[in-house]
Amino acid sequence: MTKKIEDWLDDVPEENNAEDEEIIWVSKSEIKRDAEALKELGAEMVELGQNSLDKLQLDEDLRAAINLAQKIKKEGRRRQLQLIGKMLRSRDIEPIQTALDKLKNRHNQQVSLFHKLEVLRDRLVEEGDDAVPSVLALYPHADRQQLRALIRNAQKEKAANKPPKAYRQIFQYLRELAEEQQ
Incomplete structure (x- = not known):
């Protein structure tokens, strides 16, 4: 049984x-x-x-x-x-995770771009007109005269220990050029 x-x-x-x-x-x-x-x-x-x-x-x-x-x-x-x-x-978290990763990457790319622009700005102020061709090679649509004027103003401010207004304007101008190129 x-x-x-x-x-x-x-x-x-x-x-x-x-x-x-x-x-x-x-x-x-x-x-x-x-x-x-x-x-x-x-x-x-x-x-x-x-x-x-x-x-x-x-x-x-x-x-x-x-x-x-x-x-x-x-x-x-x-x-x-x-x-x-x-x-x-x-x-389903996969689309959310993918979108978050894209946001993080975009932020990291922007930070990297800003660092490159800061280095370029510092080089422009230090070297003066000699560094302008390198900027024109990166950004062909840049205005050479405006860039040279900003560089001269930044150098004068630095020599006189004044607030770095033109120094910031150079960075703003370079950032605008980079955004136009994208």
Whole structure:
């Protein structure tokens, strides 16, 4: 009357055996790591400004939760970040992560460009008219006369220990040239 386990397994249809094999067991630690990663993603989104948030593909509920977290301080903010992480678990985060990566990269590129422009500005002030051809090679549509006037003014200000107005104007002009070129 009693069946052996092997006999019982033989009676089980093959479909159930196939389903059992497809189950993937996930450890508690992995679940916790995933939840923490989603919470950190939510914290990154909370730190963004409104213009950057507009560029992300967020539904109304998630956007409202992020806006609320931006207004809350201390313990309430921590709990709101946990809620955002929980909300992200039920969403496809790949497009959000991709958009965040693009925003970060754009920021890094802009910082790099600003550093290059600062070096170029310093070179222009130090070398004077000798450095103008290198700027014209980078930005052919640059106005040579305006650039030379700004350089002379910056050199005069530097010699007289005056505030660096023309120095800043050179940077602004170089930044405008770089933005026009893009």
